[in-house]
Amino acid sequence: MRARTRYFVPLAMAAALTAACGESGSSGTGGAADGSAAGGDAQASGEACAPVAGDQLVVLEDDQQLQNADNIIPAVNAAAAEANPALLETLNSISAVLTTDDLIEMNAAVDVQRQAVDEVAAAYVTEQGLDSGVSGGSGSIVVGAADFTESQVLATVYADVLTAAGFDASVQTVGNRELYLPALQRGEIQAFPEYLATVTEFIEGDDATEVASGDVEATVEALTPLAEGYGLVFGEPAEAADQNAFAVTQEFADQVGVTTLSELADACGDGSLVLGGPGECPTRPACQPGLEETYGLDFASFEEYDAGGPLTKAAIQQGEVSIGLVFSSDGALAQQ
Amino acid sequence: MRTVLSAASAEVLAVDAAPNPWFDPSYVTSNWDTIVGYLGEHVRLTVAAVVLGALIALPLALLARRSGWLAGPVLGLSTLIYTIPSLAMFAFVAPITGITATTVLIGLVLYSLVILVRNFLAGLQAVPADVREAARGMGYGPVRLFWQVELPLALPAFMAGIRVATVSTVALVTVGVIVGHGGLGQLITGGFAANFYRAQIVTGAVGCVLLALLADLLLAGAERLLTPWARGTRA
Numbered sequence: 001m002r003a004r005t006r007y008f009v010p011l012a013m014a015a016a017l018t019a020a021c022g023e024s025g026s027s028g029t030g031g032a033a034d035g036s037a038a039g040g041d042a043q044a045s046g047e048a049c050a051p052v053a054g055d056q057l058v059v060l061e062d063d064q065q066l067q068n069a070d071n072i073i074p075a076v077n078a079a080a081a082e083a084n085p086a087l088l089e090t091l092n093s094i095s096a097v098l099t100t101d102d103l104i105e106m107n108a109a110v111d112v113q114r115q116a117v118d119e120v121a122a123a124y125v126t127e128q129g130l131d132s133g134v135s136g137g138s139g140s141i142v143v144g145a146a147d148f149t150e151s152q153v154l155a156t157v158y159a160d161v162l163t164a165a166g167f168d169a170s171v172q173t174v175g176n177r178e179l180y181l182p183a184l185q186r187g188e189i190q191a192f193p194e195y196l197a198t199v200t201e202f203i204e205g206d207d208a209t210e211v212a213s214g215d216v217e218a219t220v221e222a223l224t225p226l227a228e229g230y231g232l233v234f235g236e237p238a239e240a241a242d243q244n245a246f247a248v249t250q251e252f253a254d255q256v257g258v259t260t261l262s263e264l265a266d267a268c269g270d271g272s273l274v275l276g277g278p279g280e281c282p283t284r285p286a287c288q289p290g291l292e293e294t295y296g297l298d299f300a301s302f303e304e305y306d307a308g309g310p311l312t313k314a315a316i317q318q319g320e321v322s323i324g325l326v327f328s329s330d331g332a333l334a335q336q
Numbered sequence: 337m338r339t340v341l342s343a344a345s346a347e348v349l350a351v352d353a354a355p356n357p358w359f360d361p362s363y364v365t366s367n368w369d370t371i372v373g374y375l376g377e378h379v380r381l382t383v384a385a386v387v388l389g390a391l392i393a394l395p396l397a398l399l400a401r402r403s404g405w406l407a408g409p410v411l412g413l414s415t416l417i418y419t420i421p422s423l424a425m426f427a428f429v430a431p432i433t434g435i436t437a438t439t440v441l442i443g444l445v446l447y448s449l450v451i452l453v454r455n456f457l458a459g460l461q462a463v464p465a466d467v468r469e470a471a472r473g474m475g476y477g478p479v480r481l482f483w484q485v486e487l488p489l490a491l492p493a494f495m496a497g498i499r500v501a502t503v504s505t506v507a508l509v510t511v512g513v514i515v516g517h518g519g520l521g522q523l524i525t526g527g528f529a530a531n532f533y534r535a536q537i538v539t540g541a542v543g544c545v546l547l548a549l550l551a552d553l554l555l556a557g558a559e560r561l562l563t564p565w566a567r568g569t570r571a
Contacts, residue, residue: 111531114354116367147513148529173526174435174516183435331531 049256049268053319054249057326057333061260062245065214066290068197070243072098072154073220074235075181075199080190081233086136090165091158091191091235097128098238100329106153108331117149121156130161137166144180144189145173150242150329154193162191177202185231196220196237203230244286244308245328247316252323264323265295275299276321278307287325360535371523371539377437378519378547381512382505384441389448389501396449397456398482410453418450422511430515440512447508448501455497459490492566495559499552506548510540520544 074091081088102124109120125131141162145155155171162169172189174180181202183189197212200223204211211222216237227234246261258264264273281287282302291297303320305311308327316324326333364371396414400407420428425443433439463486471485487494510521518525523540527533560567 112354114356114533114535116370117530118370144516147525149531152526152529172435172516173513173522175514179430179435179515182431186434188434188436 047272048270049252049264049272049322051274051316051319051322052249052252052255053317054251055317056250056335057247057313057316058250058253059245059247059326059328059333060253060258060264060323062214063260063262064294066261066294067214067243067245067286068201068212069214069216069219069237069241070195070197071216071237071239071241072103073194073196073199073237074158075184075192075194075227076233076235077184077187077190078228078231078233079187080141084136084138086134086138086165087141087162087167087191088233088235090134090137090162090167093134094130094157094161095236095238097130098240100240100242103150103154103240103242103329104331104333107150107329108334110149110153111331112334117152117156121153121160124153124157125160125164130157131164134161134165137162140168140170141191142189143169143171144184144192145171146177146180147173147175149331151193158191158193181232194234195242196223197243199223200226203227203232240329242327242329245326246291246323247313247326247333248323249316249319261291261295261297265297268322269298271298271300273297273299273323274301274303274321275323276303276305276312276315277325278312279304281325356532356534358534358538363535364539367536367539371520371543374520374522374540375543375547377517378506378509378521378544381437381440381444381509381517381519382502382547382551385444385448385505385509386498386502388441388445389452389505390498392445393449393452393456393497396453397460400453400457401460407457411457414450414453417446422447422508423514426511426514435515435517437512437517439515440509440517443512444505444508448505451501451504452497455493455500456490459493459497460486462493463489488563491563492559495555495562499555499559502551502555503548506544506551510544520547 072095074088074095076088076091106120106124109115110117141159143155143158143162145151152171152173159169159171174183174189177199180189180192181199184192196216196219200212200219201210203223203226211226212219220234220237223234248258248264253259256264256267258267275281275288275291277287281304283289288299288302292299303315305315305324308325308330312321312324313326313330313332315321316326396410400410422443425446426439429439429442433442467485467489468481471481476485509519510524512518513521513525516522520540520543523536523543527536527538527540530536
């Protein structure tokens with residue numbers, strides 16, 4: 001794999017350069033060279049779905065729900081939720097309007113445009129009118145946040161809206177789930193913007209059994225009794241989700257004419273797709289095997305980069321891979 | 337391959353990205369309230385840890401001096417605690433005291449002991465035996481002997497210990513980010529998490545250094561005030 005990467009990269013770079021010079025994005029050279037290296041499916045390999053360079057990344061819809069539903073869902077300490085129903089109602093009002101595009105925009109504002117988390121959150125609350133029509137709050141509420149941008153922004157949005165509802169809300173950053181979920185259980189913090197499928201699997205605890213799925217409602221149904229036993233109450237899931245997603249360049253999507261992974265499978269049966277992602281992708285059911293089995297996609301090759309990080313995103317943009325693994329709320333997906 | 341990619345990716349991002357300089361005064365001005373909040377927590381934790389540490393270290397040092405056989409275990413134990421990695425320490429204490437500032441404080445106090453007990457003991461042992469003998473002969477009881485004879489003579493060593501413990505505590509507070517009470521450390525890890533925001537990281541790091549320097553200067557000044565008799569000899 002390593003050796004192949006070394007040969008392939010200069011070729012792909014050359015292909016990207018050619019594309020930049022105005023020719024169509026056909027990296028026939030790259031695809032063919034790679035096809036032969038992969039073991040002789042060069043004949044089958046066309047060039048319809050070879051990588052196309054471009055700055056704008058777009059996510060292809062996971063229309064057959066291969067990925068677990070990691071929608072944003074408010075997690076609340078059971079005692080705090082019981083003490084004042086306004087707490088959960090207020091947080092549900094946020095879930096009702098929060099979309100993945102909102103997350104992308106807010107992440108981009110902080111991570112790319114370097115705005116302060118407080119300002120980005122406050123601007124969102126005002127823009128969506130979340131601070132009006134909420135009431136009934138009293139007492140102090142500590143909203144927990146994990147130590148990454150999205151969680152910080154969401155926790156700040158929660159705190160801002162809770163404050164508008166009459167609570168005395170503040171945000172506390174806590175490193176990881178192993179630490180903050182027990183703290184939420186004990187009531188040291190009262191609310192947390194959680195991720196549906198991930199928190200369901202965490203509370204369920206058994207690595208061998210999978211209760212979360214790509215179906216939001218089914219996952220919430222599985223989560224509710226688990227949460228009750230754990231001393232937590234969950235609100236309504238938002239449309240917004242931060243989960244594994246597969247992105248292509250806008251140029252590629254336009255050229256091939258696809259918006260969903262199923263359409264991609266239909267359009268790219270010729271085996272010219274190049275997939276990029278983290279090293280474990282070829283073995284993880286939610287990554288390459290899932291794409292092949294669930295969607296019937298056929299890849300000419302797999303290129304190893306990082307898990308939704310700068311390397312994978314750059315590889316898609318520079319036309320080294322046709323499609324790559326990203327996170328669905330990544331700020332880099334913002335429309336430029 | 338990595339260098340090629342990262343250089344190229346920086347170019348791609350530059351299309352829309354705000355600049356990311358190491359030093360950015362506008363970051364400090366626009367986030368002043370946040371920075372001051374974390375700075376306040378940093379100062380509170382440092383002061384509380386050193387004061388509590390000194391209050392615990394003094395009896396331990398007195399005990400260690402009184403009975404020679406206790407000196408070994410007391411010093412050994414405080415040194416042993418110091419060898420526990422700070423991340424592990426907070427992880428051990430967190431399940432008991434939760435994600436509160438108390439968790440960080442317990443760790444900081446335990447770490448300050450190794451420096452304070454050793455320096456306090458060294459200071460007490462440096463009091464000449466004949467001076468104590470003479471004081472006792474003049475009718476000084478143990479309490480008066482300590483306050484009026486031993487403490488002034490041991491003060492330079494005490495202050496040296498407190499200064500080192502303070503500077504080391506300022507640095508250690510940052511590890512408290514693991515439970516969300518890391519003072520200026522929150523800025524450092526926050527900057528890493530926010531797509532490597534250099535201005536934020538540098539503000540946290542430089543803030544720690546300045547705070548340590550300032551604390552050391554203040555303690556040096558306090559030492560000068562408390563030991564007026566030492567000034568002549570120093571000059």
